[in-house]
Each structure stands twice: as C-alpha cells, then as structure tokens.
Amino acid sequence: MAKDFVRDVTSMDDDFAQWYTDVVTKAELIDYSSVRGSMILRPYGYAIWENIQKQLDKRIKETGHENVYMPLFIPESLLQKEKDHIEGFAPEVAWVTHGGEEKLTERLCVRPTSEVLFAEHFKSIIHSYRDLPKLYNQWSNVVRWEKTTRPFLRTLEFLWQEGHTCHETDEDAHEETVRMLNVYAELCEEYLAVPVIKGQKTEKEKFAGAKYTYTIESLMHDGKALQSGTSHHLGDGFAKAFGIEFTNREGKLQTVQQTSWGFTTRIIGAMIMVHGDDRGLVVPPKIAPTQLMIVPIAQHKEGVLDFAYDLKDKLSATIRTGIDASDKKPGWKFNEYEMKGIPLRLEVGPRDIEQQQVVLVRRDTGEKQTISIENLESQIQEILTDIQQSLFEKAKKHREEKTSVAVTFDEFKEILTNNGGFIKAMWCGDEACENFIKDETGATSRCMPFEQEQLSDKCVCCEQEGKHLVYWAKAY
Amino acid sequence: MAKDFVRDVTSMDDDFAQWYTDVVTKAELIDYSSVRGSMILRPYGYAIWENIQKQLDKRIKETGHENVYMPLFIPESLLQKEKDHIEGFAPEVAWVTHGGEEKLTERLCVRPTSEVLFAEHFKSIIHSYRDLPKLYNQWSNVVRWEKTTRPFLRTLEFLWQEGHTCHETDEDAHEETVRMLNVYAELCEEYLAVPVIKGQKTEKEKFAGAKYTYTIESLMHDGKALQSGTSHHLGDGFAKAFGIEFTNREGKLQTVQQTSWGFTTRIIGAMIMVHGDDRGLVVPPKIAPTQLMIVPIAQHKEGVLDFAYDLKDKLSATIRTGIDASDKKPGWKFNEYEMKGIPLRLEVGPRDIEQQQVVLVRRDTGEKQTISIENLESQIQEILTDIQQSLFEKAKKHREEKTSVAVTFDEFKEILTNNGGFIKAMWCGDEACENFIKDETGATSRCMPFEQEQLSDKCVCCEQEGKHLVYWAKAY
Known part of the structure; x- marks a missing residue:
C-alpha cells in the first residue's frame, strides 16, 4: 500500500x-x-x-x-x-x-x-x-x-x-x-x-x-x-x-x-x-451495503475486465458485490474501500486468471490469501461469516478488558482515570449518590444489569447499604 | 349480504x-x-x-x-x-x-x-x-x-x-x-x-x-x-x-x-x-396488502378452521393471504373486507370441504364462483391478474367517456357543466386565457400532452392562433 x-x-x-x-x-x-x-x-x-x-x-x-x-x-x-x-x-x-x-x-x-x-x-x-x-x-x-x-x-x-x-x-x-x-x-x-x-x-x-x-x-x-x-x-x-x-x-x-x-x-x-481503526471504517458483513469489492489489477490487459465482471455477476446472486473498474490506481482503490470498511477485497489480474485464482484481503485483519476460483462463492461466504464472528468477539474481549469492579470510591476514581470503560459498583438507590458521582467523576449510571451480583454490601459512594449493582461509565 | x-x-x-x-x-x-x-x-x-x-x-x-x-x-x-x-x-x-x-x-x-x-x-x-x-x-x-x-x-x-x-x-x-x-x-x-x-x-x-x-x-x-x-x-x-x-x-x-x-x-x-364504489374501497391486487381474504363458514364445525388455516399456509407462499377466524358473523366479515377493497374473498364451509371446493368472490364485479381446490393457487393467480387488468380497462373506459373535445368556449362551458372530465381544447399560449378560463369555469390547464393534435386552428378562449393542445379539467 x-x-x-x-x-x-x-x-x-x-x-x-x-x-x-x-x-x-x-x-x-x-x-x-x-x-x-x-x-x-x-x-x-x-x-x-x-x-x-x-x-x-x-x-x-x-x-x-x-x-x-x-x-x-x-x-x-x-x-x-x-x-x-x-x-x-x-x-x-x-x-x-x-x-x-x-x-x-x-x-x-x-x-x-x-x-x-x-x-x-x-x-x-x-x-x-x-x-x-x-x-x-x-x-x-x-x-x-x-x-x-x-x-x-x-x-x-x-x-x-x-x-x-x-x-x-x-x-x-x-x-x-x-x-x-x-x-x-x-x-x-x-x-x-x-x-x-x-x-x-x-x-x-x-x-x-x-x-x-x-x-x-x-x-x-x-x-x-x-x-x-x-x-x-x-x-x-x-x-x-x-x-x-x-x-x-x-x-x-x-x-x-x-x-x-x-x-x-x-x-x-x-x-x-x-x-473502526486508523485506516477508517470497519463494517460487519451482515450490515455492509457492499460485502465484497472486486479490484481488477492491470485491467487494461486483455481479458481482465471480462473476467472480473463475470465474477461479479456470478457472486452477486448471494453476495453483495461491487466492482471498481475506474481508471484510478489500484492503491487508491485499496485505500478507498479500506476507508469505507468493506469487509473483503478481491484482487484479480492476468496472472491470477492464468492460474484460475484470486486474492482475497480481509478488512478486519489485513490477512491476504490466494484462493482457487473453484468453490469461490462458498469460500467467500465462510470468510464473511468468520469476519462477522471475529468482530463480535474482538469487541466483546475489548469490553471485558475495559470492565472493572470498584468497591470503594477511591477505586472508582482510579479506574476511571487509568482504564476508563465500564465500572461495576454497588449503589444504594439514592439519586444524591448518582449526582455526586457524576459531578466528581463525569461518569453516569448506565444501567442496573438484569444479571445482578452482590459485589459488596456497601454503596460505592455513600457506604450505606449497596442495593443494586450498577454499570457506570462516561458516556456519549 | x-x-x-x-x-x-x-x-x-x-x-x-x-x-x-x-x-x-x-x-x-x-x-x-x-x-x-x-x-x-x-x-x-x-x-x-x-x-x-x-x-x-x-x-x-x-x-x-x-x-x-x-x-x-x-x-x-x-x-x-x-x-x-x-x-x-x-x-x-x-x-x-x-x-x-x-x-x-x-x-x-x-x-x-x-x-x-x-x-x-x-x-x-x-x-x-x-x-x-x-x-x-x-x-x-x-x-x-x-x-x-x-x-x-x-x-x-x-x-x-x-x-x-x-x-x-x-x-x-x-x-x-x-x-x-x-x-x-x-x-x-x-x-x-x-x-x-x-x-x-x-x-x-x-x-x-x-x-x-x-x-x-x-x-x-x-x-x-x-x-x-x-x-x-x-x-x-x-x-x-x-x-x-x-x-x-x-x-x-x-x-x-x-x-x-x-x-x-x-x-x-x-x-x-x-x-372505489358504494361498498367502499377497491384495491388493485398488485398493490393490495391482502390480496385474498379467507372467511371460514360455520367455523365451529369440526375440521373447518384446520382446513382454512391449511389453505392459508399453502397459498401464502405466493399470494398475500389473510384469514378472519374471529367470532364475528360471516356477513359482518364480508362487509368489512368489501369496505377495505380486498380483491378476492374465499369462503369455505363444511359442505365445500366435503366436495373439495371453495367459493371465490371478486370485489370488483361481485362475481361468485365455486372452484375445485385442485390447482387453486394458479386459478387464484389468474383471477387476480384478471382483476388487475379489468380495473385498468374500466378506468380507461371511464376516462374515455369523460374526455371531450371543445372547439369553442361555449362548447367548453357546456361540456364542463354536463359531462365534466377532461376537455381537449387548443390554446394560444397566453396566460391571460388560462386565467380567464379558470375564473369563468373553474377548470385549469392540466397539461399539454406529449401526443399533440391540431383540433382546430384557434385558441378555445381568445380565438387567436391555437398553438397547443391542452387537457383542461376541474382538479383536486
């Protein structure tokens, strides 16, 4: 690139x-x-x-x-x-x-x-x-x-x-x-x-x-x-x-x-x-308007565009497939579709056609693989499924890493400063404590999760009885 | 009814x-x-x-x-x-x-x-x-x-x-x-x-x-x-x-x-x-949210509802099918779905089931026919196609009957009083004539049709040169 x-x-x-x-x-x-x-x-x-x-x-x-x-x-x-x-x-x-x-x-x-x-x-x-x-x-x-x-x-x-x-x-x-x-x-x-x-x-x-x-x-x-x-x-x-x-x-x-x-x-x-990441958007395959973008390589050479359009027609039956056959350079196109977060890129040039293969590049991991055009459709489907799954798991892992438990208010403030994310902490049920926490830290009560736990017996703020487990965070 | x-x-x-x-x-x-x-x-x-x-x-x-x-x-x-x-x-x-x-x-x-x-x-x-x-x-x-x-x-x-x-x-x-x-x-x-x-x-x-x-x-x-x-x-x-x-x-x-x-x-x-007509709405099949409404007859009798629901399931694959199995009387239901303009009603009762037939009633014509349940789906499709076509032709015929030619302003006024509808008449192109016609008759210029004809050589209003054929009408 x-x-x-x-x-x-x-x-x-x-x-x-x-x-x-x-x-x-x-x-x-x-x-x-x-x-x-x-x-x-x-x-x-x-x-x-x-x-x-x-x-x-x-x-x-x-x-x-x-x-x-x-x-x-x-x-x-x-x-x-x-x-x-x-x-x-x-x-x-x-x-x-x-x-x-x-x-x-x-x-x-x-x-x-x-x-x-x-x-x-x-x-x-x-x-x-x-x-x-x-x-x-x-x-x-x-x-x-x-x-x-x-x-x-x-x-x-x-x-x-x-x-x-x-x-x-x-x-x-x-x-x-x-x-x-x-x-x-x-x-x-x-x-x-x-x-x-x-x-x-x-x-x-x-x-x-x-x-x-x-x-x-x-x-x-x-x-x-x-x-x-x-x-x-x-x-x-x-x-x-x-x-x-x-x-x-x-x-x-x-x-x-x-x-x-x-x-x-x-x-x-x-x-x-x-x-998203520093190269732009990453759109999950199930919601992506375009799931696969075909970028022909050396498209001026005989047969490349025909081959690429044939692929597009074939794949479009089950995969939301785009093609960019404009005269922009491939590198520009790679960047453009990475910026737009299109889940998968397919590159195909004269040598690939000779060898009846294409190159697939995942947006989420950058992983590049050369794949035979036999069973191409089912292989793409598998990769898209894997991307969808990986994105969810990566996000879940990130959330877990960014979820902490605070028993005391000092812990609460420290976590918010050092790690951010969700803080699980007990709350007495009094709005005064919610207001105090917000004023002091900028964090608000996000919710009392359906899955309650008794992390401690005291409210993280006032040290009265801790009645509810609450997820706290700074929020948009 | x-x-x-x-x-x-x-x-x-x-x-x-x-x-x-x-x-x-x-x-x-x-x-x-x-x-x-x-x-x-x-x-x-x-x-x-x-x-x-x-x-x-x-x-x-x-x-x-x-x-x-x-x-x-x-x-x-x-x-x-x-x-x-x-x-x-x-x-x-x-x-x-x-x-x-x-x-x-x-x-x-x-x-x-x-x-x-x-x-x-x-x-x-x-x-x-x-x-x-x-x-x-x-x-x-x-x-x-x-x-x-x-x-x-x-x-x-x-x-x-x-x-x-x-x-x-x-x-x-x-x-x-x-x-x-x-x-x-x-x-x-x-x-x-x-x-x-x-x-x-x-x-x-x-x-x-x-x-x-x-x-x-x-x-x-x-x-x-x-x-x-x-x-x-x-x-x-x-x-x-x-x-x-x-x-x-x-x-x-x-x-x-x-x-x-x-x-x-x-x-x-x-x-x-x-x-629409005096019994209510008439919705063309292609646009109807429900194309066929099943009304079970004597639905308390054994097997009727099962049969009706089976029919609904089978037909729903290709026809937007509803069923009314409420405890309202059939006559009430007939009226309700006629009011709503549902294109086709299917009645089925114990005797029909015995004879493996159903009764179909068209909303547009009121026509009632008894039909074998063999090939029911394709027969319904045919009737729906026919309803769609008939509605269009009936509307076109009505428009033709309500479209008149006026050469003089007296004719124009007379047609508007007696027949209403579209009046085809020549116009000089001057806004003053449009305004005059509107003030005198309430009719406005609807359009200069793409298919122009030279009905006469004079404007229907001012008798200057008639440059454009215009459709005139009172309008919503």
Whole structure:
C-alpha cells in the first residue's frame, strides 16, 4: 500500500474525537450543511441505515406489530397533558409559530417523540379488551434541540423507529418491554457485532413519563459507553392523562398499560466506534451495503475486465458485490474501500486468471490469501461469516478488558482515570449518590444489569447499604 | 349480504366528497388527530404506501439512483437563494422560530421540498464531469401550509420521495426528466391500475424554479382531474444561484443541469377515487396488502378452521393471504373486507370441504364462483391478474367517456357543466386565457400532452392562433 494514496485520518489514540469526525466524513457516511446540528446522510451512510431498517422492520413485523404514521407536529396543549413528559422534553423541542404569513394561535412543536399523538389515537380506537393488544410502530424523523451535536451520536434531527403499544395488564406490557429490548439486543449483537449489556435505567435516567426504562448499553473503543436502544414500560401514566380505557373481560372499564421503544441512526455511531481503526471504517458483513469489492489489477490487459465482471455477476446472486473498474490506481482503490470498511477485497489480474485464482484481503485483519476460483462463492461466504464472528468477539474481549469492579470510591476514581470503560459498583438507590458521582467523576449510571451480583454490601459512594449493582461509565 | 351489517357509506352519486371521507375513515386508511390538516396513516393505509414505496424504490434504484437523507429544516437565507422558488413556496411554509427556550437568530422553515438543500450539497461534492451524473433520491415527509385540506389529496404534511439529479448537459437532464416521468406512469398504470395522460405543464402551472415541468394526470370517478406525479427539468436556475460548477471534458468550468421529481401519498387518493364504489374501497391486487381474504363458514364445525388455516399456509407462499377466524358473523366479515377493497374473498364451509371446493368472490364485479381446490393457487393467480387488468380497462373506459373535445368556449362551458372530465381544447399560449378560463369555469390547464393534435386552428378562449393542445379539467 503506497503511502501517497493514504487519505489522512487522525490516529484514534492521538485524538479519538477527531478520528471519529475524519472517518464519518472521509468514508462518505455524512456531510454537513448550513443547517446547524443536522447532518446529510450520504448514499453510503443511508445504505447502512436501510440495511438496519430492513432487519429491524422484519423483526418488528414478525413480533406482530403494524406500521403506522403519525403527524410531525404536536399542538402545545397536547404535549402538556402528561406532566413528567412535558417537563422532560420542553427544554429540547423546536417550536413552529408561523404558517405562511399567519401567526398561529397555538404553537406546534416538532415531535421529539410521539407518545402523546399515539395516546390520543389509542383513545379513539380502543374500546374493548378485544382491541388489545394494540401493537404499533412508526419509522420517522424526530427533532431535539441539542446544544452540542455530533454526527449520528447527537443531532438536532435524527431518524428512528418508535414502537407504541397498549395492553390489558401490567404483566403483558412488561413482557412486551422485555421482548423489544431483546429484539434490539439481538440486532446489535448478531448484525452489528456490537455486544450489549441489558439492564434497567435508574429513576434519574429513565424516560420522561415512563414507569421504568430498559436499555442496552455498549462500550466504544475509547472506553466511553453508548446507550444503544431503550424500551419503556409506560404503565398507565399516559393512559390516565389521555383516558385510554377499555371494557375488560369482566365488563368493567379499565385503563390500558402501555409501552414504547426506540432505535435510532445513533447505532451507526456505535458500529463506527466499536469496529473502526486508523485506516477508517470497519463494517460487519451482515450490515455492509457492499460485502465484497472486486479490484481488477492491470485491467487494461486483455481479458481482465471480462473476467472480473463475470465474477461479479456470478457472486452477486448471494453476495453483495461491487466492482471498481475506474481508471484510478489500484492503491487508491485499496485505500478507498479500506476507508469505507468493506469487509473483503478481491484482487484479480492476468496472472491470477492464468492460474484460475484470486486474492482475497480481509478488512478486519489485513490477512491476504490466494484462493482457487473453484468453490469461490462458498469460500467467500465462510470468510464473511468468520469476519462477522471475529468482530463480535474482538469487541466483546475489548469490553471485558475495559470492565472493572470498584468497591470503594477511591477505586472508582482510579479506574476511571487509568482504564476508563465500564465500572461495576454497588449503589444504594439514592439519586444524591448518582449526582455526586457524576459531578466528581463525569461518569453516569448506565444501567442496573438484569444479571445482578452482590459485589459488596456497601454503596460505592455513600457506604450505606449497596442495593443494586450498577454499570457506570462516561458516556456519549 | 344482510342489510344490518352494512356500515353506512354515502352514495358516490349523492355526495362524492362525503363518500370519499366515509371511505378513507371506514376502510381504516386514516384517522384524524388534533393536528389541523394532518392525518394519521393507520396500518391499512400505511401498508398500501409501503407497497407503493417498495415498487417505486426498486425502480428508482434500477435506474441508477442512490438514496440519501437531507435535513428537515431549511434556514430562511438558504431558501431565498433562488428567487422564483422562494416566491412560489414562501406563502405555504411552516416556520420554526424557537428552539427550547431560545429564540432563533434566523428562522428555519420546515422543508416544503428540498431543492435548496440538495443544491448546497451538490456544490460541495461535484467538481468534475467524472462526478456526473449525480443521481439522488430521498424518502421523507414535507410540510405545506394549506388552508383547506383533505386526506391524501391535500394535507399539511405528506410523505413522498423527491429525486434530485445533476447532469453535464441540458439533453442529459431532459432524458432524466422523461425517464422518471415514465417510471411514475408505469407504476400508476401497471400497479395502481390508474391510467394517466403524460404531458407538459404550462408556464403558469410549472414548478417554482423549473425550466419546465412534466406531469402525469389522472381522472377521478367524479370527472375531476388529479395531478399524480411531476418531473421537473430545473435547467441551471438553482445551479447558478448556488454555484454548482464542474470542470468539463474540455477542462473548462461549466454549470450543471438539474432535475427533480416527486411522487406522494396523494396517489392513494387517486386509487380510491378511480376504483372505489358504494361498498367502499377497491384495491388493485398488485398493490393490495391482502390480496385474498379467507372467511371460514360455520367455523365451529369440526375440521373447518384446520382446513382454512391449511389453505392459508399453502397459498401464502405466493399470494398475500389473510384469514378472519374471529367470532364475528360471516356477513359482518364480508362487509368489512368489501369496505377495505380486498380483491378476492374465499369462503369455505363444511359442505365445500366435503366436495373439495371453495367459493371465490371478486370485489370488483361481485362475481361468485365455486372452484375445485385442485390447482387453486394458479386459478387464484389468474383471477387476480384478471382483476388487475379489468380495473385498468374500466378506468380507461371511464376516462374515455369523460374526455371531450371543445372547439369553442361555449362548447367548453357546456361540456364542463354536463359531462365534466377532461376537455381537449387548443390554446394560444397566453396566460391571460388560462386565467380567464379558470375564473369563468373553474377548470385549469392540466397539461399539454406529449401526443399533440391540431383540433382546430384557434385558441378555445381568445380565438387567436391555437398553438397547443391542452387537457383542461376541474382538479383536486
């Protein structure tokens, strides 16, 4: 790989934030515009999102949900109906005050999430236990007025899906909350090769208006955590505020139990920061828009391009295959597709054709192997499977190395300074300790994992009774 | 069909507007909310849109376009860069003036369309003729501040795709404009069974900022026209305003030529008003979320439900098949699925099972036939193909019956009063005549069809030279 073809990417270890910005722009995932805090999803970035959408939409439908579409605007009075909800979201909504030349009599907020719209609709369509469960989902854009923004991780506008469901009982809603968290976790681990910790948010960190919030948390290369998907048991808070009642099996009026759950373009940020390296992006094969890129060598020589295009046609039946037959130099192409994180490169030149072989280069390890074109397809499939698996295991190993136990607050601070990553530590349950830890160290409670352990009998902060094991970390 | 099961739909002939409102709500395509002029797309309505999207997205990709996603908000200064564009859109945009508690220093408009955002982005990524053509598309929501709204036809917010492309030459852009109009026309005719007239909009009716606009126009049951898709040659208007230049093949700086084209949820309104009848919706098989609905008869009797579910499993491989095994009465179910316009109903009861047969009922004609379960699948496929074809031909016949020729203005007015529909008449090319016709009759110029004829040598309005054949109609 000739040095002069390298497009500069800041080294991860020198400046992780700059590395991230370099990668998202140079791999052509996004571009900036004159709209503050918003990003343009370029073809490559959007294609990754389309693949995630396709997988997630399939699972959402398989679990019995139907897609709908709610309005973008929410009248201010509607947003105010559930008190915790408005309190949580008011500071970060965009307000429409004029339509054309006319000043509106009531402000409209641009949806930051759609609980209130769904609640209003549910009230009008749910009457009997026969109408339950009502399992809805929508794919949409939402807006949150963030001060500091970063592509994928925190933007004024982002794309997501939001599920909204109504159930007869608390238990049914609980099961739904768990079910959808598991759908997210499986998608992260099996498709994006991003290992996650499942758990419950503390009261302080839960969704505004929820009874409780379940979350999946992942760990980035730099040791910071990323909330990667949340699933909320809403209880009957919205249902009571909006009067969503049904005649139950005993013929009596009863209030529904609700859930909501969301998964966003943010996950692309996780994929970048978990798998990327100093040469750029590394995209897991299952989610990669292009899994294999063919680069013809000495393509001006007779037969090379024909051979390469034939390969492409043959492989395209089962493998998402690209070819770059432009007149750019092979070295430039190698760099370009390494930057874009395409899992596998296939090189083929005149000598290879003579010997009925091709060269395969793995993006994740750089490993190069010469392979006979007999059974090429199944051999590529095997390598892609291995890459997918290796990425997941490497990420898991990294997370394990970056997960520590702290019993005392001194240990806690020391780990955070020296190693970063997840800190497992006991917590008394008091928000004051959460606030103290955040103020002192910058770390926040990520979740109380479903798999609880009793690491010690004292809270890491106040030394009162340690009731819950909590994963703590600095987070995006 | 017992009368007491009928859900009231106003007769089309009594009150077409009320019939439309009844159908969209009772077939559960949409619901209203407290957001003025916006609609909720319910599961059935959204599923139809998903099927349209799937078909259109496939064609957009096959013709070489890539999907991207642009921000929802447009800073006021950006929107103002192209003068005709801002003039056209300013009266109908929603303005965001506050983010959280803070008043913005510059207003943001909620995109009514995204030409200016694409133009800004194109300027930053296009440098050489090698970067051309640039063929982009996005799926998104847009907002236009309409005074009077109607589900699907005219709403404050709607869903659509908008294509945006850059080309080296005027001719290339022209070809693209035609290509995408043809994609829309084919989708309408072959999938939605809605016949269209292709043509060019007059200067008065063209898109704000375009060089010219091509359109497909369809005719509704009540004789009013609906603009069903448009494709614009933008020339270099936006490109000059934004400075989108490239080094051409001669090494000189040149301005790009652009196109844009859009297709919206409005087309669902066309489908409803072209095929629907007094029993409700009629959905063409190719676009129907459920193509065949199985209604078991006497389902409490042994073996009926097993038989029905077996059928469903078998047919589902190739036909989108539903089953209603709820405890509602068959008559209620018949009405429900007729209201929803499901193309074909399959009834099966104990006697049918004995005789190894089922009953099929067509939604479009009401025709009932008893069919052996041997080769059932291929027989159903044949009937679905026939329904698709019949719907298209019926719609075409209706359009022909509702298309008249007017040579004089008296004829024009008489036709509009007595028959409605499309009026083919010559036009001098003067906007004054268009305005006069509109003021006097309510009809607008729909398009100058690509297939021109010389019906007479005089303008139907002013009796000056008749230069263009124009389709006129009252329109939605």
